[in-house]
Amino acid sequence: MTAAECEHQQRLSSEPRAGDDVWIPSACALCYGSCSIQVHRVNGVAIKIEGNPESAVGKGRLCAKGVSGLMVHYDPNRLTKPLRRTNPVKEIGVDPGWKEISWEEALTEIVGHLKRIRAEDPRKLVIQRTTTVTANKNPFQAFAFGFGTPNLSVAGGGLHCGNGAHLISGIMHASWGILPDFQYCNYAMYFGASKGHSAGHASTSNMGMAADARARGMKLVVFDPMCNFAAAKATEWVPLRVGTDAAAALAIGNVIANDLGAIDAPYLKGKTNGPYLIGPDGRYVRDKDGKPLVWDLMAGAARPFDGAAADDMALEGSFEVDGVTCRPSFALLKEHLRQYTPEWAEKITTIPAANLRRIAEEFAREARIGSTIVIEGVTLPYRPVAAIAFRGNQGHRNSVYNFLAVDLLNHLVGAADVVGSCLGFPPVVDGHPDSGRPHYVPVATPDGLMEVGQWMGWHHPYPVEDPKLPKTLGLQGLFPMGMVSPFLDAPDREHWWERFGIEYRPEMLINFGANLLMSIANKDTMAASLAKYEFIVSIDLFLTETSDFVDIVLPDCSYLQSVDSRSNFPTIFSHPAGMGDWSWPIRQPVLPPDGEQRRFADVLLELAERTGFLPDMIAAFNAILELEPPYRLDGGRRYTYEEICDAELKHNFGPERGLEWFRENGVIRWKKKPQEVYWRPFLDVRVPIYWEWMPDIGEKAAALADPRGLEMPLEYYRPLPDWLPCHSHEVEKPGFDFFAFYYRDTLHTNSYTMENAWLDEAAQLDPFSYNVAINAEVARARGLANGDLVEIESDTGRKITGRLRLTECIHPEGLGIAALANHWAKGLPTAMGKGVFFNDLLELDWKRTSPVNLNLDLCVKVKVTRAAE
Amino acid sequence: MSGQRYQQLLADLRADYRPQREWGEGRGVLLVVGHFLVGIAGGTWLLSWWFGITAGLMTAVLLGGLGGLGHLAFLGRPERAFKMVRHWRTSWISRGFVGLTLFLAGGCLHLAFELAAPGGLAALIAGLAALAGTLTIIGYMGFTYTASKGVPFWNSPLHPVLYIAYAVRGGVAMLLVLAAFGHASGAALMPLWLVVTGLVALLFALELQGAAAGSDVAARRSVHDILAGRLAAIFYGGTLAIGLGVPLALGAAGGNYPVIMALVGLTSAAGDFFMKLSTVRAGVYRPLIVPRQRHRG
Amino acid sequence: MRLGMVIDLRRCIGCYGCQLSCKAEHGTPPGVFFARVLKSEEGRYPTVRHLFLPVLCNHCDDAPCVEVCPTEASHYAEHGIVDIDQDKCVGCRACMMACPYGNRYFNGERRDYYPGAGPTVYETARTLRHPEGVVMKCNFCRDRLAEGKLPACVANCASTARYFGDLDDPNSQVSTLIKERGGFTLHPEAGTGPNVYYLPP
Ligand SMILES: Nc1nc2c(c(=O)[nH]1)N[C@H]1C(S)=C(S)[C@@H](COP(=O)(O)OP(=O)(O)OC[C@H]3O[C@@H](n4cnc5c(=O)[nH]c(N)nc54)[C@H](O)[C@@H]3O)O[C@H]1N2
Numbered sequence A: 001m002t003a004a005e006c007e008h009q010q011r012l013s014s015e016p017r018a019g020d021d022v023w024i025p026s027a028c029a030l031c032y033g034s035c036s037i038q039v040h041r042v043n044g045v046a047i048k049i050e051g052n053p054e055s056a057v058g059k060g061r062l063c064a065k066g067v068s069g070l071m072v073h074y075d076p077n078r079l080t081k082p083l084r085r086t087n088p089v090k091e092i093g094v095d096p097g098w099k100e101i102s103w104e105e106a107l108t109e110i111v112g113h114l115k116r117i118r119a120e121d122p123r124k125l126v127i128q129r130t131t132t133v134t135a136n137k138n139p140f141q142a143f144a145f146g147f148g149t150p151n152l153s154v155a156g157g158g159l160h161c162g163n164g165a166h167l168i169s170g171i172m173h174a175s176w177g178i179l180p181d182f183q184y185c186n187y188a189m190y191f192g193a194s195k196g197h198s199a200g201h202a203s204t205s206n207m208g209m210a211a212d213a214r215a216r217g218m219k220l221v222v223f224d225p226m227c228n229f230a231a232a233k234a235t236e237w238v239p240l241r242v243g244t245d246a247a248a249a250l251a252i253g254n255v256i257a258n259d260l261g262a263i264d265a266p267y268l269k270g271k272t273n274g275p276y277l278i279g280p281d282g283r284y285v286r287d288k289d290g291k292p293l294v295w296d297l298m299a300g301a302a303r304p305f306d307g308a309a310a311d312d313m314a315l316e317g318s319f320e321v322d323g324v325t326c327r328p329s330f331a332l333l334k335e336h337l338r339q340y341t342p343e344w345a346e347k348i349t350t351i352p353a354a355n356l357r358r359i360a361e362e363f364a365r366e367a368r369i370g371s372t373i374v375i376e377g378v379t380l381p382y383r384p385v386a387a388i389a390f391r392g393n394q395g396h397r398n399s400v401y402n403f404l405a406v407d408l409l410n411h412l413v414g415a416a417d418v419v420g421s422c423l424g425f426p427p428v429v430d431g432h433p434d435s436g437r438p439h440y441v442p443v444a445t446p447d448g449l450m451e452v453g454q455w456m457g458w459h460h461p462y463p464v465e466d467p468k469l470p471k472t473l474g475l476q477g478l479f480p481m482g483m484v485s486p487f488l489d490a491p492d493r494e495h496w497w498e499r500f501g502i503e504y505r506p507e508m509l510i511n512f513g514a515n516l517l518m519s520i521a522n523k524d525t526m527a528a529s530l531a532k533y534e535f536i537v538s539i540d541l542f543l544t545e546t547s548d549f550v551d552i553v554l555p556d557c558s559y560l561q562s563v564d565s566r567s568n569f570p571t572i573f574s575h576p577a578g579m580g581d582w583s584w585p586i587r588q589p590v591l592p593p594d595g596e597q598r599r600f601a602d603v604l605l606e607l608a609e610r611t612g613f614l615p616d617m618i619a620a621f622n623a624i625l626e627l628e629p630p631y632r633l634d635g636g637r638r639y640t641y642e643e644i645c646d647a648e649l650k651h652n653f654g655p656e657r658g659l660e661w662f663r664e665n666g667v668i669r670w671k672k673k674p675q676e677v678y679w680r681p682f683l684d685v686r687v688p689i690y691w692e693w694m695p696d697i698g699e700k701a702a703a704l705a706d707p708r709g710l711e712m713p714l715e716y717y718r719p720l721p722d723w724l725p726c727h728s729h730e731v732e733k734p735g736f737d738f739f740a741f742y743y744r745d746t747l748h749t750n751s752y753t754m755e756n757a758w759l760d761e762a763a764q765l766d767p768f769s770y771n772v773a774i775n776a777e778v779a780r781a782r783g784l785a786n787g788d789l790v791e792i793e794s795d796t797g798r799k800i801t802g803r804l805r806l807t808e809c810i811h812p813e814g815l816g817i818a819a820l821a822n823h824w825a826k827g828l829p830t831a832m833g834k835g836v837f838f839n840d841l842l843e844l845d846w847k848r849t850s851p852v853n854l855n856l857d858l859c860v861k862v863k864v865t866r867a868a869e
Numbered sequence B: 001m002s003g004q005r006y007q008q009l010l011a012d013l014r015a016d017y018r019p020q021r022e023w024g025e026g027r028g029v030l031l032v033v034g035h036f037l038v039g040i041a042g043g044t045w046l047l048s049w050w051f052g053i054t055a056g057l058m059t060a061v062l063l064g065g066l067g068g069l070g071h072l073a074f075l076g077r078p079e080r081a082f083k084m085v086r087h088w089r090t091s092w093i094s095r096g097f098v099g100l101t102l103f104l105a106g107g108c109l110h111l112a113f114e115l116a117a118p119g120g121l122a123a124l125i126a127g128l129a130a131l132a133g134t135l136t137i138i139g140y141m142g143f144t145y146t147a148s149k150g151v152p153f154w155n156s157p158l159h160p161v162l163y164i165a166y167a168v169r170g171g172v173a174m175l176l177v178l179a180a181f182g183h184a185s186g187a188a189l190m191p192l193w194l195v196v197t198g199l200v201a202l203l204f205a206l207e208l209q210g211a212a213a214g215s216d217v218a219a220r221r222s223v224h225d226i227l228a229g230r231l232a233a234i235f236y237g238g239t240l241a242i243g244l245g246v247p248l249a250l251g252a253a254g255g256n257y258p259v260i261m262a263l264v265g266l267t268s269a270a271g272d273f274f275m276k277l278s279t280v281r282a283g284v285y286r287p288l289i290v291p292r293q294r295h296r297g
Numbered sequence C: 001m002r003l004g005m006v007i008d009l010r011r012c013i014g015c016y017g018c019q020l021s022c023k024a025e026h027g028t029p030p031g032v033f034f035a036r037v038l039k040s041e042e043g044r045y046p047t048v049r050h051l052f053l054p055v056l057c058n059h060c061d062d063a064p065c066v067e068v069c070p071t072e073a074s075h076y077a078e079h080g081i082v083d084i085d086q087d088k089c090v091g092c093r094a095c096m097m098a099c100p101y102g103n104r105y106f107n108g109e110r111r112d113y114y115p116g117a118g119p120t121v122y123e124t125a126r127t128l129r130h131p132e133g134v135v136m137k138c139n140f141c142r143d144r145l146a147e148g149k150l151p152a153c154v155a156n157c158a159s160t161a162r163y164f165g166d167l168d169d170p171n172s173q174v175s176t177l178i179k180e181r182g183g184f185t186l187h188p189e190a191g192t193g194p195n196v197y198y199l200p201p
């Protein structure tokens, strides 16, 4: 099919008929939640978006952003024509001199670059995509695989959503993230997460479930420097110093394990590596077949972990195996925790020791270790407590320990993927009753530890590969527990590329949406990085700050003009957990493209065809979508994206349920089974409470990194978590006495929605959205008042300005800033000048990067002074 | 979205105390002008009727007409003004509209009949109708504010009395102006002006005091806005200096000179205008959340 | 039948879903919010509570806005709904001054959300329906009720913090909630008899 035909078809499939009055089911894309929507179209104009009650994704309700989507769609600043820059100077705020060009011209020029690069070294192509449109993952991944570049990244660089959360949730819960089992949980602790309070995954569905839990009497204890969203609804807000979550969690763990002895021994024995024997080298003691050993108390001897009854395994004590003294890993954990007294934690976190103790006691008591409950006729373990974390907790250099220390609390009391406990986003799906698809379950690796059955990222979280000399621009090879990387844009990247022998340099960038200039770090560093590219293509809805660095801008279709068989990433991404229904919704066009807008997925297919790697891209689609005959795509054919979506749907749900069926129905749903939701007792997989592989990974990484001048701090690579300070905790400059931190505004998605006039208006009315939250008493003591314009200076001398909002709802040392704001792009007139640009304070450097998962630290030590009006 | 009024609206919606801005600002000034003119008209008619000053009656009708136009011009949909007769049973605005119509019609007819056949019954009936209209219009304004439950500052029962007193003071002021042109005798007017002014000042002070000492935070805020906030300039400069200080000084200097009488009348009236403007603008909506008291120390 | 709403402040998370879903339902002009969410704080750090208060027209039994309206534009419609007949309204704004809850808006000059570009296709279809020079406010989504739907802000509240029903029926969900949870109204001292109740946080 030619481009023109393809465009024609796009138009036809969404062409509104005169006098029409229809509700069309589809999917939101104002954030990655992808809630199911229905759009009311009258006489060709979309006049209302509502939730689709037929779907579990959103459950018929939408957040403030979701209901405001039409303002994005109909924004007169939307791009409608391909643009080419005429001004070669790429600098912040310098007008690129846009000139409208035809698609033919644009594609020809892009294909010219793609062909040359693919012939030279395909890795010179970098692809960046926003997280906001979840459905972009598969087309871009297929494109990148097909083209042959591993340099595919999501926006945020080192600031990606869950650098710690995703991989650790993957290792410990086979999931993309964790949350309480709202339906049964009685006591939840949140560490820097807002789940159920208008951000995060499955945001809208969780709002309802969290409210039900509140009504039911679930206690919620929120550790957060700010009493913003979850904390506002909590039974107890526990303010803490930014970035010190691990200290609090370790102290709670200490009280639980040592003072109270409130552990779920059968769980630890049967479902974790707690009984695995650890030798003096910190590694598993293995039998001659390489199987980790446990101590069988009945036999009084060591046995392979799968050769003894779990009940008989020792969790504590010291044993001799073949002359080696060894101890169960749980014993090591318990002993390790002993150093973290609540008094010690109080100094670090500012949380009174007595409170930590009390909370630990409450958590342990509420866990009801040993109890069971019957759900739909199935008897299941009942542990109605959960310790949860997300962006705020692990958005620090100590990302891994901060998150792991929290999750370990669940595992101590056996509150993992059983009734009432900490749940993963659904990692076990038996499939639709008719087709048995989708179907995936976590499986056991030879060591007995769990490997996920389904995953969104490049590599499974576990087993962890060995570090190797990196081949990608983000140096990810060195960091097998990382995903996205700040090295892609860091000011010293050239140095490291050289040191690590990266033999190519980035030349071309394809950017999908991501507003790199605002979402990753300070704008100057990002500008310098982007200015280095020879050629940048951006597929976007608007001319953003990032567009100033782009050579060709392609006008995308909005979510109301697009199609996708996986609007979200069924089902482990933004699907609600807990009992209820499974839903697989789609996105379909409600409106035709405006002007010359084209759907990005079809543009990618077109580019692949013209460049000459379409068969590779199709093959990649087959692999990613796991398509099997008769729905396997034929590498020799040119497909439209709709056809690919059709194939995937038929493959999953049978020939009668292709795109046509889904267009009519919007979503397919079926009931969840208790065995899927509360899968832990049913699967013979274990999770590591002792990260045995860590020192090894650290040493191997260090062996590669240290000689090249990248110092690998091994204290981050221990098998058991610790609290390590962020850079901000070590700044001693006088006058720098606030920890500035970032949080998500309920009205905005990152930097994107500021241009949405309805949301912007509402945010202007909100006391916090566009202001800097500061503790009222502290501010007054310095003569600062509500509405004062202040300058916020980082310890490295970067400055931003903002207006103060005095509040009792924030830690005295905290400075809370919402959203990625204060746009300056002319293409975003509504957004321009609103709010505070927190990220301009951030450095993109190794000192502030997690040496394990490459997460960039979000807390900055700052000085606050009144600024001239 | 930009635009000053819009920005103001958003700022107001954000504020702890949201000022009303529909009456008294922008085109809303026309309403205050309307009230002001109609008030003077009523007072002038009353006094002129009492003293039998035909020029005063004519002036009153003229001012009433202008005031009516001010009201109309303020309305979002002036072409529908006739619909305002509908709800006289409960609405003071409706009553005011009926009253003003009665006053204007009665006043015009009265003057016409008087011109044609002085002292006739028709003129008397028309005059009485106008008088009824007068009483309604000088009463309606205060009650309109008092009935505004959204703005506690205006809820005081003194408000209607105050507006009636204003009307009288306006009437005296107008007669002073007319006296300067020889249409009335100034001798009795200056003392009357002093008495009425004293009454107005007392009532106003009582009203402010009542609001300031009362428990309603919005009313207190209004008082604050008048005495020390956004309306202080209008209040001190307009109401006190122009409306009280200047006429007092002038009167003391030589109350019987025609020019001075006229000036006293005009400044006194101007003061009333500023007084109305400041009390109308000082209206602050009842907050839905009582703002936190600032913690000290 | 007397229609009323109950807003459970324990369930409400201040997400603004009601404020924006109302805007989406009615396509109100800039600066007009039939539904709003207010935020406040109670207490002092660290024993402080962050409170959310969603507000809308209370559809009062003794509505001062109706009382002061000279034209009968503001009136009691079916089941106690207080609505404005915009064909009758003269735009005198007395009702705005009379409402103790600040829930009325004057639609003065036309405003567009994207100034300079004129009204969008959406605004032309939806926002420009609202006549200028008159007052507007929440009407409990009468059009939706007529179609058998719940008001937009109720149907959409993701936390299910809003309930709607017949306050005259002692067994309705709204009546039961008010009874069991100690429902209260705003500014009871104003004597307006609001039909929007709140359940304590
Ligand atoms: N300080 C700090 N910074 C952070 C974070 C933090 O916690 N703190 N969080 C980080 C995280 S978790 C993330 S995910 C990133 C997000 O960073 P980004 O992915 O850059 O997210 P947005 O800022 O929302 O930018 C979305 C862009 O996508 C475009 N867009 C939206 N819809 C479409 C579409 O349909 N098609 C196309 N072509 N474009 C579209 C919009 O124009 C907008 O420019 O930010 C990170 N930055």
Ligand SMILES: Nc1nc2c(c(=O)[nH]1)N[C@H]1C(S)=C(S)[C@@H](COP(=O)(O)OP(=O)(O)OC[C@H]3O[C@@H](n4cnc5c(=O)[nH]c(N)nc54)[C@H](O)[C@@H]3O)O[C@H]1N2
Pocket: A031, A032, A131, A160, A161, A162, A190, A191, A192, A193, A194, A195, A198, A199, A200, A201, A203, A223, A224, A225, A226, A228, A229, A241, A242, A243, A244, A245, A390, A391, A392, A393, A741, A742, A743, A744, A745, A746, A747, A748, A749, A750
């Ligand atoms: N409304 C809305 N929803 C969104 C988004 C959005 O931008 N807006 N973005 C989407 C995306 S891309 C993501 S990744 C998710 C993220 O969703 P969340 O994880 O909820 O993200 P945040 O609000 O950044 O962080 C959560 C909390 O961490 C707190 N916090 C900050 N620093 C610390 C700390 O050091 N310790 C502790 N304990 N708390 C801390 C913040 O105050 C905040 O309350 O939300 C998604 N959903």
Ligand code: SF4
Pocket: A028, A029, A030, A031, A032, A033, A034, A035, A058, A061, A062, A063, A064, A065, A066, A067, A202, A203, A204
């Ligand atoms: S949570 Fe995200 S996907 Fe869902 S309605 Fe809100 S913006 Fe849309």
Ligand code: SF4
Pocket: C007, C011, C012, C013, C014, C015, C016, C017, C018, C019, C037, C052, C054, C156, C157, C158, C159, C160, C161, C162
């Ligand atoms: S939509 Fe519901 S939860 Fe959100 S602010 Fe409104 S009432 Fe509260």
Ligand code: SF4
Pocket: C056, C057, C058, C059, C060, C063, C064, C065, C066, C082, C098, C099, C100, C101, C102, C103, C104, C137, C192
């Ligand atoms: S809340 Fe205000 S507008 Fe609504 S009925 Fe009551 S007084 Fe009238």
Ligand code: SF4
Pocket: C065, C068, C069, C070, C071, C072, C073, C074, C084, C088, C089, C090, C091, C092, C093, C094, C095, C096, C134, C135
């Ligand atoms: S503005 Fe309209 S609705 Fe309000 S009181 Fe006047 S006529 Fe009635």
Ligand code: SF4
Pocket: C021, C022, C023, C025, C034, C035, C056, C057, C137, C138, C139, C140, C141, C151, C152, C153, C154
């Ligand atoms: S009932 Fe309807 S009009 Fe009233 S606030 Fe809710 S959505 Fe808006």
Ligand SMILES: [Mo]
Pocket: A131, A156, A160, A161, A162
């Ligand atoms: Mo994210």
